[in-house]
Amino acid sequence: MLRILDIAFKDLLQLSRDFKVFMFLLIMPILFTFLFGYAFGGFGGESDSRLPVGYLALDDHWVTDKLHRLLANSEVIRLEESVLFSEADLEKLVAEGDLAAAVIVPQGYGKAVVKDKTVRLIVIADTSVQAWTTVKAELLSAASRIDGAARTAEVMENMELEGVPFDYAFDQTLSAWEEPPITIHETSSLALEKANLANRALAHTSPGMMLQFAIAGLLTAAQVIVAERKSRTLQRLLTTNTRRIHVALGHYLAIFLLIFAQFSILITFGQIALGVNYFRLPQATLLAAFCAALCISAMGLLIGVLAKNEEQAIIFSLVPMFVFAGLGGAWVPLEVTGETFRVIGHLSPIAWGMDGFENIVARGLGVESVLIPSAALAGYGALFFALAVWRLNAAEEK
Amino acid sequence: MSDLPAIEALDLRKSFGENRAVQGVSFQVNRGEIFSLLGPNGAGKTTTISMLSCLLRPDDGDARVMGRSIRSDPSGVKSVLGVVPQEIALYEDLSARENLTFWGKMYDLRGSKLKARVDEVLEVIGLRDRANERVGKYSGGMKRRVNIGVALLHKPQVVYMDEPTVGIDPQSRRNILDNVVRLKNEGMTVLYTTHYMEEAQELSDHIGIMDHGKLIACGTNEELVKLVGQQTRIDLTLNAHVESVAAAWREIEGVSHVAAENGVATALVNDSNLALPHLFEAASRLSARITSVNIREPNLEAVFLHLTGRALRD
Numbered sequence: 185m186l187r188i189l190d191i192a193f194k195d196l197l198q199l200s201r202d203f204k205v206f207m208f209l210l211i212m213p214i215l216f217t218f219l220f221g222y223a224f225g226g227f228g229g230e231s232d233s234r235l236p237v238g239y240l241a242l243d244d245h246w247v248t249d250k251l252h253r254l255l256a257n258s259e260v261i262r263l264e265e266s267v268l269f270s271e272a273d274l275e276k277l278v279a280e281g282d283l284a285a286a287v288i289v290p291q292g293y294g295k296a297v298v299k300d301k302t303v304r305l306i307v308i309a310d311t312s313v314q315a316w317t318t319v320k321a322e323l324l325s326a327a328s329r330i331d332g333a334a335r336t337a338e339v340m341e342n343m344e345l346e347g348v349p350f351d352y353a354f355d356q357t358l359s360a361w362e363e364p365p366i367t368i369h370e371t372s373s374l375a376l377e378k379a380n381l382a383n384r385a386l387a388h389t390s391p392g393m394m395l396q397f398a399i400a401g402l403l404t405a406a407q408v409i410v411a412e413r414k415s416r417t418l419q420r421l422l423t424t425n426t427r428r429i430h431v432a433l434g435h436y437l438a439i440f441l442l443i444f445a446q447f448s449i450l451i452t453f454g455q456i457a458l459g460v461n462y463f464r465l466p467q468a469t470l471l472a473a474f475c476a477a478l479c480i481s482a483m484g485l486l487i488g489v490l491a492k493n494e495e496q497a498i499i500f501s502l503v504p505m506f507v508f509a510g511l512g513g514a515w516v517p518l519e520v521t522g523e524t525f526r527v528i529g530h531l532s533p534i535a536w537g538m539d540g541f542e543n544i545v546a547r548g549l550g551v552e553s554v555l556i557p558s559a560a561l562a563g564y565g566a567l568f569f570a571l572a573v574w575r576l577n578a579a580e581e582k
Numbered sequence: 583m584s585d586l587p588a589i590e591a592l593d594l595r596k597s598f599g600e601n602r603a604v605q606g607v608s609f610q611v612n613r614g615e616i617f618s619l620l621g622p623n624g625a626g627k628t629t630t631i632s633m634l635s636c637l638l639r640p641d642d643g644d645a646r647v648m649g650r651s652i653r654s655d656p657s658g659v660k661s662v663l664g665v666v667p668q669e670i671a672l673y674e675d676l677s678a679r680e681n682l683t684f685w686g687k688m689y690d691l692r693g694s695k696l697k698a699r700v701d702e703v704l705e706v707i708g709l710r711d712r713a714n715e716r717v718g719k720y721s722g723g724m725k726r727r728v729n730i731g732v733a734l735l736h737k738p739q740v741v742y743m744d745e746p747t748v749g750i751d752p753q754s755r756r757n758i759l760d761n762v763v764r765l766k767n768e769g770m771t772v773l774y775t776t777h778y779m780e781e782a783q784e785l786s787d788h789i790g791i792m793d794h795g796k797l798i799a800c801g802t803n804e805e806l807v808k809l810v811g812q813q814t815r816i817d818l819t820l821n822a823h824v825e826s827v828a829a830a831w832r833e834i835e836g837v838s839h840v841a842a843e844n845g846v847a848t849a850l851v852n853d854s855n856l857a858l859p860h861l862f863e864a865a866s867r868l869s870a871r872i873t874s875v876n877i878r879e880p881n882l883e884a885v886f887l888h889l890t891g892r893a894l895r896d
Contacts, residue, residue, distance in 0.1 A: 187687070190684065190688070194676070194680075194684045197680065198673060198676065411674075415669055415670065415671055416669040416671050417671040419667065419671065420665065420667055423635045423636070423663065423665040424660060424685075424688040425657055425660050425661060425688075
């Protein structure tokens with residue numbers, strides 16, 4: 185046991201002196217998390233998940249202002265306004281998909297509402313898209329509230345005994361909607377949390393880049409193993425009472441500690457700096473990280489044993505990185521791919537790692553959802569480790 | 583027990599596919615002596631040492647190191663053994679001290695004992711002042727010294743040194759040879775392989791000559807030289823026609839064992855004064871210009887030439 189620890193400590197000492205280790209394991213994943221996170225709308229203005237709706241008011245009545253306030257405070261739509269917008273501009277933006285819809289308040293709208301005359305808001309929309317239903321419901325709701333408030337105020341103003349001024353009654357009626365007797369909050373799942381696109385982008389990118397660059401970082405660890413074999417230092421080790429299994433376990437332990445430390449740092453960084461909720465279920469996150477580190481470390485050992493020289497170690501690390509990361513959904517979520525690709529993708533251990541982490545940080549599932557991905561990762565780890573030890577022993581016979 | 587030889591190789595055999603690297607090698611090394619295995623590259627020296635180090639399992643035969651069998655007690659063999667490989671088998675991104683500390687642990691040294699031995703070995707190899715520099719920044723000679731130092735950490739009873747002076751400067755070479763003699767004086771048994779005849783002659787109590795996987799001669803330096811009688815070796819470096827000149831020399835009386843290699847014609851002669859004019863005349867007759875002449879009294883190289891018909895070149 186002591187020999188295994190000694191070999192692991194020696195490896196870590198060697199690796200700590202290689203700048204590439206820090207570059208691949210920490211700097212690159214953080215940079216790429218920002219890059220992919222930004223590309224997928226994880227930062228800045230794109231974080232508002234409400235549907236963008238153009239707004240153009242051709243009327244300056246106070247009722248129109250009330251309508252504007254209602255729409256601007258909507259939890260479903262986000263008003264996109266500009267004094268430069270024309271009707272034609274709005275049509276173009278809707279046609280190009282930049283806006284979910286556009287609403288134009290015609291001149292005389294406010295006055296018509298007060299006088300109970302028929303007036304229609306002008307809405308520009310592509311009615312074939314799914315978002316239209318949502319926008320339509322929200323616009324109808326706002327327009328109905330304005331109309332309802334106007335009618336109520338009219339009745340109250342015309343009451344014979346204690347007539348109430350129209351605008352006061354209008355405001356009171358409208359604000360009554362703010363505190364309805366029954367309020368329904370959606371709490372059946374974490375769907376509300378999921379709806380936050382910013383969190384979702386980072387919840388995918390953060391574990392994706394972490395897993396991808398854990399594999400990339402293997403090239404440094406593999407190079408240590410290759411150099412040991414090439415310089416025949418391994419042979420020398422075997423002239424002491426050190427056995428091959430000690431050597432394999434020592435190297436494996438060093439890579440595992442390195443990868444697990446990387447995960448710990450990046451998970452903490454993701455939680456604190458990016459708001460990715462890894463700590464929602466700390467024990468599940470720990471299990472997923474532990475099993476992912478077991479698997480990737482064994483892959484590193486196998487690469488080190490298979491590679492004949494440093495160049496091969498680089499190739500053997502980077503090729504699986506690209507294949508496993510791409511196939512396993514580290515770049516693009518497997519949910520958006522077809523069923524066949526999803527099945528094939530799960531040949532990659534990265535897919536199981538992504539499942540494990542995303543079940544916690546993106547899908548809001550429980551601890552049990554991490555068990556199968558963790559078992560799959562541990563299984564891959566056992567397979568890679570067995571292959572590495574077999575290959576190492578086979579080399580002895582040559 | 584103490585009368586037992588330190589190393590006893592018994593009909594060791596090892597093949598790699600069709601290549602029969604070692605073919606029935608047997609020899610014995612007494613305790614506290616330096617035994618050199620001399621032979622050209624590819625003679626089977628390293629394979630023999632690898633089997634004696636329990637790195638390679640012999641196809642046949644056995645060996646005992648301090649009474650322990652390499653087949654049945656490899657762990658026991660390794661515990662009394664220090665191995666200096668031909669390559670610089672060190673971690674170049676660690677310092678000399680870090681390397682020695684790591685290897686000391688592999689030899690089961692711990693704590694204050696380990697620290698004390700590392701300091702002692704650094705003193706012996708003359709690198710105490712530069713102990714904290716990374717080995718990768720050392721010269722070839724300094725690396726060789728650390729390479730040897732590693733094998734001495736646990737004060738082994740037997741040390742194998744596989745061509746430890748290859749590719750280093752004369753000063754470092756001298757240092758290493760002095761250390762080998764010092765180890766012997768401290769009571770260690772040294773098995774030393776080399777293809778440098780001078781080293782074998784200078785260091786060894788006994789010498790085994792290997793070629794093509796076989797031990798073709800074994801004995802003290804004097805015993806081996808006697809094999810070629812009092813013959814003198816003459817090397818003529820020629821600008822051309824080396825093979826033709828060598829063929830012509832074979833017809834000259836008093837000349838035995840002629841070889842031609844790398845522009846040099848070599849002959850063993852009974853009397854150099856009588857033979858030289860004839861050798862020159864043959865070269866002249868074949869229009870080969872003589873660019874240098876080297877005459878050497880009987881030595882191990884002559885023995886090798888005598889036994890194999892080939893020169894033992896660096």
